[in-house]
Amino acid sequence: MQAIVQWIYHSPLSLSLQGQTWLVALGQTIHILAIAAVLSSVLMVNLRVLRFAGNAQTVGETTGRYLPWIWWGLLVLALSGALLIIIEPERPLTSPLFWIKMVLMLAGIAVTLAFRNHASAHPELWERPEHRRSMVLGFAAVNVVIWCGIIFAGRWIAYASAA
Amino acid sequence: MLEEFVSWIGSSDLAITIQQSDWLFPTFEVFHVLAISIVVGVIAIMDLRLLGIASRNSRVTQIAHDTLPLVWVAFVIAVVSGVLMFISNAPVYFINTAFRFKMLLIVLAGINMLYFEFVTARSVKAWDEGVATVPPAGKMAAALSLLFWVGVVGFGRWVGFTLDFFSGSGLDQYLTAAP
Numbered sequence: 446m447q448a449i450v451q452w453i454y455h456s457p458l459s460l461s462l463q464g465q466t467w468l469v470a471l472g473q474t475i476h477i478l479a480i481a482a483v484l485s486s487v488l489m490v491n492l493r494v495l496r497f498a499g500n501a502q503t504v505g506e507t508t509g510r511y512l513p514w515i516w517w518g519l520l521v522l523a524l525s526g527a528l529l530i531i532i533e534p535e536r537p538l539t540s541p542l543f544w545i546k547m548v549l550m551l552a553g554i555a556v557t558l559a560f561r562n563h564a565s566a567h568p569e570l571w572e573r574p575e576h577r578r579s580m581v582l583g584f585a586a587v588n589v590v591i592w593c594g595i596i597f598a599g600r601w602i603a604y605a606s607a608a
Numbered sequence: 609m610l611e612e613f614v615s616w617i618g619s620s621d622l623a624i625t626i627q628q629s630d631w632l633f634p635t636f637e638v639f640h641v642l643a644i645s646i647v648v649g650v651i652a653i654m655d656l657r658l659l660g661i662a663s664r665n666s667r668v669t670q671i672a673h674d675t676l677p678l679v680w681v682a683f684v685i686a687v688v689s690g691v692l693m694f695i696s697n698a699p700v701y702f703i704n705t706a707f708r709f710k711m712l713l714i715v716l717a718g719i720n721m722l723y724f725e726f727v728t729a730r731s732v733k734a735w736d737e738g739v740a741t742v743p744p745a746g747k748m749a750a751a752l753s754l755l756f757w758v759g760v761v762g763f764g765r766w767v768g769f770t771l772d773f774f775s776g777s778g779l780d781q782y783l784t785a786a787p
Contacts, residue, residue, distance in 0.1 A: 470769050474762045477645065481761070484642070485649025488678070498674040502666065510663060596645070597638050604634040 446538055453534040462532045469532055476525040480596065483518035486511035487557075487592055491585045494571055504564055504571040515557060519550075542605055546598040553591045560584060611702075618698035626696035633696055636689045643686035644764070648757045650675045650682065658750035660739035667736045697771070706770050710763035717756035724749040 453459055462468060492498040493507040502510070530537055537543040564571045574581040617623060626632045656662040657671045694701050701707045728745045735741035 466769055470762075470766050474758075474765045477641065477761050477765065478648070478758060480641075481645040481649035481652070483649075484645045485653065488646065488650070489653070489674075492674075492678075498678070501670050501674075506665075514662075593642065596642050600638045600641055601634055604630075 450534045450538050453531060453538075456531075459531050459534070462528075465532070469529065472525045472528045472532070476522060476529070479518045479521035479525065482514050483522065484592055484596070486514040486518065487553075487588055490560075491588050494574060494581050495585055496574065503568070505568055508561060508564060512557070512561060519554070537602055540602045540605060542598040542602045546595050546602070549591050549595045549598065553588075553595065556584070556587055556591065611699075614698045614702045617695050618700075620695065622692075623695050623698065626692065633693060636692045640686055640689040640693065643682045643689060644761065646682035647679055647686055648761060650678045651753060651757060655750035655753045657739075658742050658746050660742065660747075664739045668732055668742070669736050700771055701767070704767060704770055706763045706766040710760055710767065713756045713759045713763065717753060717760065720749055720752045720756065724753075 489499060490507055490511050493500070493502070493504060499507055570577050571581070626636075653663065653675050654668075654671050657664070657666060657668060663671055724746070728743065728749055731743070735743060735746065
C-alpha cells in the first residue's frame with residue numbers, strides 16, 4: 446500500500462493539487478452534499494417500505510423517485526472522494542476505517558440492487574409488508590447499519606490516523 | 609456581555625471534558641454530519657418539488673407531510689451536537705468568520721422558511737398539484753432554501769479548516785506531509 450501511496454503522492458496531478466486547502470474544503474463540501482442526497486434517498490425508501498412516510502406513492506414509484514439519486518450520488522461521492530485521495534493519499538489509504546467504509550459501501554450497493562430487483566419482481570411483497578415483516582424490517586435495519594457505519598467510518602478517518 | 613458568556617461556557621467543566629476526551633468531539637461530529645445530511649437532503653426533496661425538478665407527480669402538501677417531521681428531528685440532533693462542539697471551544701468559534709457566516713445562513717434559511725410557511729403557502733391549495741402552477745414566490749423560496757443550505761454545509765466544512773485545537777499547527781496540518 447505504501448508503494449501506491451507514494452506513486453499517487455508523487456504523481457504530477459497530486460503534486461499540482463497538494464497545498465490547495467480550498468480544493469480540499471470544496472471536495473469535502475461536495476462529498477457531504479452527495480452524502481445528503483444518498484442518505485436522504487435511502488431514508489425515504491426505508492420509511493416507505495416500513496409505511497412510515499410516502500404512503501401516497503407505491504414502493505415502485507418511490508424507488509423510481511429515489512434510486513437514481515442514490516446512483517448519481519454515489520458517483521459524485523466516488524469522484525469527490527478520488528479527488529481527496531489524490532490530494533492526500535496517505536491518510537485514507539493507510540487507515541483501516543477507509544477500507545471498512547469501502548466494504549460497507551459495496552454492501553450498500555449490493556443491498557440496494559438486490560432490493561430493486563426483488564421489489565420489481567415481487568412488488569406485492571413490498572407493498573403489503575405485514576406478510577413479510579421480517580424481510581422489510583431486516584432490509585431497513587441493514588440499511589441503517591450500513592449507511593450510518595459509512596458516515597461514522599468516514600468522519601473517524603481524520604481522527605484515528607492523527608492519534 | 610455576550611463575550612463574557614461565551615468565555616464562560618468555553619471554560620466550563622463540560623468544555624474541558626470535551627477538550628480532554630479523545631472521542632467525544634469526533635462522536636458529536638459524526639452525529640452532526642449525519643443530522644445535517646438528513647436536514648439538507650430532505651429539505652431538498654421539498655425544494656426540488658417546488659422547482660418542478662423531482663417528485664413532479666406528488667402533491668406539495670403530501671411532500672411536506674412526509675418530510676417536515678424528519679427535518680425537525682434531524683435539525684434538533686444537528687443543533688444539540690453543534691452546540692456541544694461549540695461549547696468545546698466557544699470563544700474561538702464565536703469570532704470565527706466562517707462560523708458566523710454559517711449561523712447567518714441558518715437564520716436566513718429560517719426566515720425564508722417562515723415566510724414560505726405563513727405567506728406563500730397560504731394559497732397552497734391552488735397549486736398543490738401539478739408543477740406548472742407553483743407561484744414564482746414558491747420557486748424563489750425553494751431556490752433560496754437550496755442556496756442557503758448548501759452554504760451552511762460549505763461554511764460548516766470551512767470552519768474545520770480555519771480552526772485547530774488539537775495540534776496547534778494551524779492550516780499546515782491539512783496539507784499533505786511527505787508520506
